[in-house]
Amino acid sequence: MQIIACVKRVPTTDAAVSVTPDGKGLVTDGLPYMISFYDEIALEQAVQTKEALGGEVTVLSLGPASGSKEIRECLAKGGDKAVVLTDDEWMTRDARATAKALVAEIEAQGADVVFMGKVATDRDNASVGPMVATYLGWACVTDVVALELGEGGGTAKVETEAGLETLEFSLPAVITTGKGLNEPRYAGLKGIMAAKKKPLEEKTPELEANQAMVASLAPPPPRKEGRLVSDVNELIDALRNEAQVL
Template structure:
């Protein structure tokens, strides 16, 4: 079973997040990492490959330095990588990104497309659905378990109450959540090997992308304003001298919560 796993480079959790006030674009000139949720997707793809054979290709859209994120997927064990990188893509929204990824995927061989549940920067979580829609194949999102039986996928989709079990034929798009597995660490041998694995960088021209659908101008989302959330204020500390329960009840009542 051939698998395409879509990955994104995001700014590191500890890095200072800054928005450019003219475009509301995120300043990516800080430490960047492979989106942590995507590590679960890469791991899941590798486990399926190890059990059922096939090839894993990591597909990414991002600036040139996003090759590092693709290399990490290769170091973990993916076979090949594709990075779509073009200045014209900067500022694309989730819809634009899905359009680009779908176009890139059309030129690749896969039976299954895996995503992390969302990115830690944009946090929209809708790219997997939009890609599935564009490719005209089913989507199963927020999965905590994936099993492959022949050309049938048996998955558990996490809900607030528990999970729902689904079956679905391939090809399909799946997004997986944190905890579905423990992503492997790239070994030194893996990192050395990744330097020699094929990583193709494609620009907008190579994919014949429609310029009106990409970049900031092609975005259907408009950011009107943004602000840094105010720091959380300190809570009220209740010392329990026997009247603790009473005080908590009074507090909840005063907030009209009970």
């Protein structure tokens, strides 16, 4: 089975992020990065799928050339090879342009299944997976928390407002991964050593223009100063008479 795991390099979830003085960009100097939380789950699912069904896992990322440390880690965790579509503007590339760059590479590589996180924890679009599938004309299941793959198709469970839904889908497919699908492994020493010899190719993709322009970026507006209350009665009174939410 040809398996692709799409991953994105994003600021770590515990990083404080600030806006540049012109209000148009993010301060990236010294910003710590990680592979997006849900993409780690996607990579793990890709490796487990290979372990169960055989095949090869290609790690695919749109990102900076300098991000290869994070991509090497994906190879240490079980990816067989990696392709980085280099884009120094990767963090502000819109969902459509990102999806189309990935689609071109997925078509060139060929695949039976593509895994990616349900959302990248930087731009929070949660769009690239279903967009890639739609451009390819493939099936897509999103925010998957349980999965069975077989010949030509699979079954997935997803959590929705209605409850836990079971979905049947055909292959090829794009599967976006939710928390709980698996426990991503750590890279072992053996994996880290092996990763140094695995192929990591950087390519310059053809990128379409964004369909979004940044008008302004800002830190979240400060909340109005709160106060301490001394007991439950004072709290109830404040919620009823000041905030009027009770």
